[in-house]
Amino acid sequence: xxxxxxxxxxxxxxxxxxxxxxxxxxxxxxxxxxxxxxxxxxxxxxxxxxxxxxxxxxxxxxxxxxxxxxxxxxxxxxxxxxxxxxxxxxxxxxxxxxxxxxxxxxxxxxxxxxxxxxxxxxxxxxxxxxxxxxxxxxxxxxxxxxxxxxxxxxxxxxxxxxxxxxxxxxxxxxxxxxxxxxxxxxxxxxxxxxxxxxxxxxxx
Amino acid sequence: xxxxxxxxxxxxxxxxxxxxxxxxxxxxxxxxxxxxxxxxxxxxxxxxxxxxxxxxxxxxxxxxxxxxxxxxxxxxxxxxxxxxxxxxxxxxxxxxxxxxxxxxxxxxxxxxxxxxxxxxxxxxxxxxxxxxxxxxxxxxxxxxxxxxxxxxxxxxxxxxxxxxxxxxxxxxxxxxxxxxxxxxxxxxxxxxxxxxxxxxxxxxxxxxxxxxxxxxxxxxxxxxxxxxxxxxxxxxxxxxxxxxxxxxxxxxxx
Numbered sequence: 001x002x003x004x005x006x007x008x009x010x011x012x013x014x015x016x017x018x019x020x021x022x023x024x025x026x027x028x029x030x031x032x033x034x035x036x037x038x039x040x041x042x043x044x045x046x047x048x049x050x051x052x053x054x055x056x057x058x059x060x061x062x063x064x065x066x067x068x069x070x071x072x073x074x075x076x077x078x079x080x081x082x083x084x085x086x087x088x089x090x091x092x093x094x095x096x097x098x099x100x101x102x103x104x105x106x107x108x109x110x111x112x113x114x115x116x117x118x119x120x121x122x123x124x125x126x127x128x129x130x131x132x133x134x135x136x137x138x139x140x141x142x143x144x145x146x147x148x149x150x151x152x153x154x155x156x157x158x159x160x161x162x163x164x165x166x167x168x169x170x171x172x173x174x175x176x177x178x179x180x181x182x183x184x185x186x187x188x189x190x191x192x193x194x195x196x197x198x199x200x201x202x203x204x
Numbered sequence: 205x206x207x208x209x210x211x212x213x214x215x216x217x218x219x220x221x222x223x224x225x226x227x228x229x230x231x232x233x234x235x236x237x238x239x240x241x242x243x244x245x246x247x248x249x250x251x252x253x254x255x256x257x258x259x260x261x262x263x264x265x266x267x268x269x270x271x272x273x274x275x276x277x278x279x280x281x282x283x284x285x286x287x288x289x290x291x292x293x294x295x296x297x298x299x300x301x302x303x304x305x306x307x308x309x310x311x312x313x314x315x316x317x318x319x320x321x322x323x324x325x326x327x328x329x330x331x332x333x334x335x336x337x338x339x340x341x342x343x344x345x346x347x348x349x350x351x352x353x354x355x356x357x358x359x360x361x362x363x364x365x366x367x368x369x370x371x372x373x374x375x376x377x378x379x380x381x382x383x384x385x386x387x388x389x390x391x392x393x394x395x396x397x398x399x400x401x402x403x404x405x406x407x408x409x410x411x412x413x414x415x416x417x418x419x420x421x422x423x424x425x426x427x428x429x430x431x432x433x434x435x436x437x438x439x440x441x442x443x444x445x446x447x448x449x450x451x452x453x454x455x456x457x458x
Contacts, residue, residue: 045313107345113375121374121403181410181441182409185411186415189430190283194282198426
C-alpha cells in the first residue's frame with residue numbers, strides 16, 4: 001500500500017494531464033487547476049530547499065568548517081537580498097539595478113570563461129585524438145562555418161555560390177534533427193516508463 | 205478534438221507502436237529474468253567508476269538538471285534521479301558518501317526523499333544525511349557556482365551528470381578533469397550534448413541521455429525493453445523516411 005499510493009497518484013496525474021492536452025475544452029479547465037497545483041508545490045519545494053540550504057551554511061559557520069568564510073558570504077548575501085526584497089519590493093528599479101549590477105558581471109565573466117574553455121578543448125580535441133576522420137571533419141566544418149559566419153561570401157552576387165552556401169548552412173540542421181529525433185524518442189520512452197510504473201523516480 | 209493531418213496520424217501511429225513494443229519487450233524481459241535467462245550484465249563506465257570509488261573509499265558528485273531545464277516535470281531530471289539512486293545504492297557505506305546537486309527546488313526535494321528511501325530500504329537510515337542532496341542554484345550560472353566548489357572537495361573519484369544540462373556544464377567538466385576525476389555526462393539538451401562531446405568523447409548522444417542503469421529487476425527489465433524498443437522504432441523511422449522520400453520523388457506524396 002505504501003508503494004501503491006504514490007504510483008497511483010503519479011499515473012493518474014500523468015494520464016489526466018495527457019488527456020487534457022487532447023480534450024482541453026471538454027475538461028473545462030481542470031488541467032490548468034492540476035498544473036497550478038504543480039506550480040504551487042514546486043514553489044513550496046523551492047522555499048523548503050532554500051531554508052535547508054541556509055541552515056546547512058549556518059551549520060558550517062558554527063562548526064567552523066574549512067572554507068566557512070564562503071558560507072558566511074552566502075548567508076549574508078542571502079539575508080541582504082531577502083531583506084531588501086521585502087523592504088523595497090522585487091519590482092523596485094533600484095533594487096533590480098543593484099541585483100543586476102552584481103549578477104550580470106559575474107555571469108558575463110563565467111560566459112567568457114566558458115568561451116575560453118571551449119576554445120582550449122577544441123585545440124585539445126586534436127591533441128588528444130590525433131588526426132582521424134572525425135577530427136578532420138570537425139576541423140573542416142569549424143573552418144567552413146567560421147568563414148561563412150564572417151558573411152563575406154554571402155555578399156558575393158553569384159547565384160550558384162549562394163545555392164551552395166544555402167545547402168551548407170542547412171547541414172547542421174540535418175544533424176540536429178537526427179539528434180532531436182533521438183532525444184524525442186528517449187523522452188517518450190522515459191514518459192512511458194514512468195506512466196507504466198516501471199520507473200518510479202519518486203520512490204525507493 | 206482538432207482535425208488531424210497525415211503527419212499527426214503518422215506521429216500517433218509511431219507512439220502507439222512504441223508503447224506496444226515497449227510493453228511486449230518489458231514482459232519478455234521480465235519473463236527471461238524469472239527463468240534466469242537474462243543476458244550477462246554488460247560492464248559500463250559507471251560500473252567501473254562505482255567499483256573504483258568503493259575500492260579507494262572516494263566520493264562521487266552527481267549533477268542533476270540545471271536552470272530552466274530542471275523545472276517540474278523534466279523527464280531528463282527524473283532519469284538523473286534514477287542514476288543518483290543507482291550510485292547511492294552502491295555507495296551506502298562509502299567512506300566519502302556521494303552528493304547530489306540539483307538545479308531546482310522540487311528536484312532537490314525529490315533527490316533527498318530518494319536518498320532517505322535508499323538508506324531506509326537498506327536498513328541503515330542512521331547513515332542518511334540531509335546534505336547528501338542540495339540545491340546548487342536555480343539559474344545556469346548559479347548552479348555552476350554551487351557545483352564547482354563541490355568538485356574541489358578532497359577524496360573524490362568522479363563527476364556524474366545527467367539531466368537537462370546547458371553548454372556551461374563544460375566548466376564543471378573541465379574542472380573535474382583537471383582534478384583527475386572521471387566524468388560521465390548525459391545531457392538531454394542538444395547544445396549540452398555538443399559541449400560535453402567536446403570534453404568527453406563517451407558522453408551520451410541523442411536518446412542515450414534518457415537511459416539509466418539499475419540492478420533492480422523491474423528497472424533493469426524496463427531498460428532492456430527500452431533498448432529493444434529504440435532499435436525497432438529507429439529501424440521503422442529509417443524505413444519510413446526512405447519510403448516517404450521515394451514516394452515524394454514518384455509524385456505520390458506532396
